Amino acid sequence: MTQFNSFQKLTQLLFVFLFVFSVSLFSQDGDATNGKKLFKANCIACHKLDKKVLGPPLKGITLKRDRKWLHAWIKDNITLQKTDKLAKQVFEEGNKLPMQPFPQLSEKDIEDILAYTDDKPKEKKEVTKKQTTETQTVDPIVAKGKKIFKANCIACHKLNKKVLGPALFGITDKRDRDWLHKWIKDNNALRKSGDALAKQVFEEHNKMPMNAFPQLSEEDIDAMLAYFKVGDVKKTIVGTKSTEEVKEEGSSVWITWLVAIVVIALLVYMLLVSKNGFLKIMAIIALILIITYFLFNWLMSIGIDQNYQPIQPIAFSHKIHAGDNKIDCQYCHSSAKHSKTSGVPTANVCMNCHKSISEVAEDTKVGDLGKKELDQEIQKIYDAVGWDSENFKYIENYEVKAIQWVRVHNLPDFAYYNHSQHVTVAGISCQKCHGPVEEMDEMYQFSPLTMAWCIDCHKDTEVNKDNKFYTKIHEELSKKYNLEKVTIADLGGKECAKCHY
């Protein structure tokens, strides 16, 4: 009987322990898992948990905002803005970027998403907001002029600085309108007609001929001249810094801590106070399990460098290049379509544009760096290749210096990855693995780059049967195995030696 009793006791205890243990580990319950799915399906394009992307970071958003308000906002933030003051403020804060309404999400769905976003909230958060307001309104003619200027002249001219051609701000004060019209339309003809001023200008600028622009109409040129007169509209930056206290009343966090304390208390009791030897053994087993769990998780994270964001030798901003100026990724990373490596752009590629772009715009900011610092960063390219930005030529016999970038994405040697396979053959966008690079000032590793992450994609992704390489095998496989879709894995994309050799 005693034997049975002790067995019963043991099972009871084991159940109690397992329950407590599981509660402690999964206090965010099943909702969060579903929430993660929904989050990935709906929100990830603009939001991240712990980082501001297009939208604000959502981790612990429930601590900041009322649940009811959040529900209303997610369902239809545009309608909410009409009535709610907070909503309006949020809209303003987010650079007036409207968020898409999600009427299709149920109450439960939104709760799930919130459960997911509540996962490990940060205690304090420093939020820096930037507001940019235009202090002057822009005349449409000037705006038109600016557009034409950007389309035609910017390769050789700048408004405020001599580059290849002279600075054009205030040129209308120096030269007469008619002369400028003639010059712009066909400066060569003007010179040949014997115009002394035209000849002088030509001589002054090292006899560098300027393109003729016969395609520009009188109006176009006038608009441009108007723009040269007014110049760029100044923008002012209003920065506010506020520290928001995170409320401690976060419900799920509170429960987690409570459960954790209870478990610890229980364990301490079992281990130290209780005289029951059996309980002690159980406590030790529980302790070992808990430690093993956390140790295992920690060990598994070794070598995974997700979010690795090293400081680079040049404060290069992908946001400015790929985001603001919409330069195609493969313009700089040109070997991605041919080779296994995407290719860190060589300095001569930088110089294609930076020959004429030696400084950033007035109000550019990358992190803490302003115009002054960023101009120095551009200077680093010139130092590398030996470009004399004063005289617009390469310094002769210059000993070039290599730029030593810090590698962000590092696959181990035993994993073979080929960019061209994914970029050229599969046509995957760079962002799929590298994340919203066009929004990153400093590049970071977006994806975990683990094998599971690779395999997941290989399992789901269908091959493109329009590629003649796949046509035959696609047809045969789908016929033989009655497959609806033929994935990479079906072709052997999960085999070890496809990536490990």
Next chain:
Amino acid sequence: MSNNKKYWTSVEELKGNSIVEKLSKQEFPKEIPTDAFLGDKETLASSSTSRRDFLKYVGFTTAAASLAACEGPVIKTIPYVVKPNDIIPGVADYYATSIADGFDFASVLVKVREGRPIKIGPNLEAKTNNQTNARVQASVLSLYDNNRLKKSSKDYATFDKEVKATFDKIKNSDKKIVFLTGTMASPSTDKLLTEFTTQYPNTEHVIYDAVSETAALDAFQEMYGSRVLPNYNFAKANVIVSIGADFLGDWQGGGFESGYAKNKAPKNGKMSKHIQFESNLTLTGANADQRFALKPSKQIFALINLYNKVTGQSLPSRATSQDKAIKNAATQIKSVGSKAVVVTGIQNKNAQLIVLALNNFLQSEALDVVNTKNVRQGDDTKVAQLIADMKAGKVGAIITHQTNPAYTLNDFTNAVKKVPLNIAFSISSTETTKLAKYVNATPHYLESWGDVNMQKGQYNLIQPTINKLFDTRQFQEALLSWTENTSTYYNYLKNSWTSILNGQSWNNVLHNGTFNINQIEAEEITTVNNIDLNAVAFALARNKSNKLELALYTKVGLGDGQQANNPWLQELPDPITRTSWDNYLLISRVDAEKLELKNWIVDNGAMNGSLVDVSVGGKTLKNVPVYIQPGQAVGSVGLAYGYGRIEGMQEEMQTGVNAYLFVNTTGNVNITKVEGEHKFACVQTHHTMMGRDELVNETSLSDFINKPKKEWNKEPKFSIDHQEVSIDQAALWETFDDSIGTKFNLAIDLATCTACASCVIACHAENNVPVVGKQEIRLSRDMHWLRIDRYYTSDMTNKKGKEEGIFGSGKFFNAQELPQDQPEVSFQPVMCMHCNNAPCESVCPVAATSHGRQGQNQMAYNRCVGTRYCANNCPYRVRRFNWFKYSENSAFNFNMNNDLGRMVLNPDVVVRSRGVMEKCSMCIQMTQETILQAKKEGRPVKTDEFSVACVDACSTGAMTFGDVNNPEDKITKIVKDKRTFKLLEFIGTKPNVVYQLKVRNS
């Protein structure tokens, strides 16, 4: 005491200075200030930190440091500043160039990654001389040899100024300037030398080949008027009789194997017949249909006897032990007439004359006297004259290039001391550079410009594939500077080619690497001079036989020895002896028993052997190891060139003895056994198949034609409960459907494989296979993914065993292990068989090895934990275990242990670390690349587009690789061929590597 002098070590001691006295008693004048870092004695005594605590702290800090080390290192990525236009990082470029190092001549295609040449392959644009042997394949590693000369002895301006001043002095004296070079066959260099001679008329150019073909050159000159080598196209011969010619090796420059192989596999019931008479067992002898052992002096008589039998003349000769075989060979020759060819390797002008006369008599189609070869030009008479001149003080300056006479030429070291100016051009420090006053470091051929005229009408260009690694200067650049020519060698070369190109595009030829002038004008075909063969034979017949004769030879690994510092070649097992890292005295069993010389196997399975002192004609080599070679002619011993070099060699590579000592030395060989034993690094100590006819299948031509397939290529039977079933029913595994998509198979034709071992080196280069060194090879830890097994036949067959009543007993097995004295030889390249039912896969506890849809047995190194179960379960013994870390490990000081040597590594293949298993991957990186290329171009893979490294390197076409699911691929027909069998098929592994059995025309 005869001497009462007192000695002092210093003046202070003499004076009796106190500090000196003190020092003599105590090493340190003051007590060592331990307090400074340990604290004073009191604190030390009262410290609460015990020794145990100290150890705890040490332990903690170590643990903390190692935990902190879990963070990954910061890795830099450094792009070009200005990227060269033709380089895309990660994509290989290919350049056609040529190797012409004086011994090996070939038109090659070089694979270059990010500006580094990493692999050499044959240049298929070239119609001839495009065969890459093991040395050519390995030459890419010699580029990254850490022992290369990194700069010349003086800066070039001073160098040239001083040298020219001396030249000018010599010009006005009665002495001469001599250029001593290896065979260059370079039209532009010849032109440069002529220009130099115009400036300094007392100049002489002497060509010297360390392994000389003077006899053949002189004979051809006498008969046909020009001093070149005739060409032999063995594809046109139905009967080939060779007397001592190792034409599948380096005989007359080599490169005959592809023609030879064309008729070695039966086509429509016909194939060539090859009869070989030789003393050492060479590759050629091993591949022959019939081989007869004959010592060198007897070969001469055999040749005259053959001539007499074929032509019906009666030149003076003597009888030999193989006259019956000679008579038989003569009958064979007569039966085919012009479809026969006779070749000889006897280094005697008269013998070569007889062969030319015999082929001329036969009107042999295989002998080509029009497209003659320029790859050997050395003239021994002139070299001997030069040595005499040097000794007589007639030489004012000697300039050596592409040759190492101090190592290969007796007397040179003494003679050169009499020459006032000695300039050596060399890629590495050698015995010759050590003697030279000026040393000019030359670039490797992969860093050089150049041209070479390998055979009449065929011109090849040499172009650099990498920037010069060191401060080196080409021989031609020096010549330009000495002749006050300011042009670069590139421009000079381009200009001098204007006449050769005759209007053709230079860029086009540079791209192709080769240029052929096809029309050989009719009048150029030479007339045959009349030779008094009677006198020739009379001179030959005077040759004396000796009791024991020496036959020197070259091995496929080291050749003439100029690449001796190349660890790939050192570790390459000789196809015949299966021994690496050594040369040795080959001796027949009969002679060895007489002299009580032995080879024996020690406990760990390695082979040891006796040591002897060898002396010929008054010269002695000490402590030469002895290797008992089945098939060695009784009364002859063999020794390989190329070993025994010390100067400029890494310690690990200083192997063997220098056989050049015995060049041109005749006389009886005296062998004295000495104390001690030699440790061989032999990878195959088991010589025979011991009656297992499932390993290497072969059959005779008559059986192949007349008997049904089941008689000579049995298919294995599988049975369950004594019912015959198919292999799939009998297998333990479920069958895997592989009829869709690509399915790779590799076929090896044993009939045309000559075991040249080029594939072994190609595999080394392509797959970053490490070199492990002699000691590890002795422990059977060689890492070659591809080996070429060699089997000898044994006298003891089952039938004979039964007759003698010992069948089944231990005695029978012992007898089976012994090869015949004159065995037939079979070769079998063995790599991973990529079994469909792979025994290795099912025993791996971590699923590190698994089967791919394309038929490859895949090995994931990063998953392997090193249990070695797979290797134990592999019936083919093809898995290789990384017992150590072979890269960046000073215990394995080979190419992977220095930055330079690592530049040869293929960036697409990982370098394996310690404790993991590796094996042939069927070059999955190459097949994947082919597939990716097709995908990118949006097309199916073309017919026969797939290839692997060993197949690319194979000169004879014995290896074929392809997709068996593509009916157009060559491989699809081969797997269904009636000669096809699979290794150990009866165990049901269903390999994806198939063999085609050898057919012997005996």
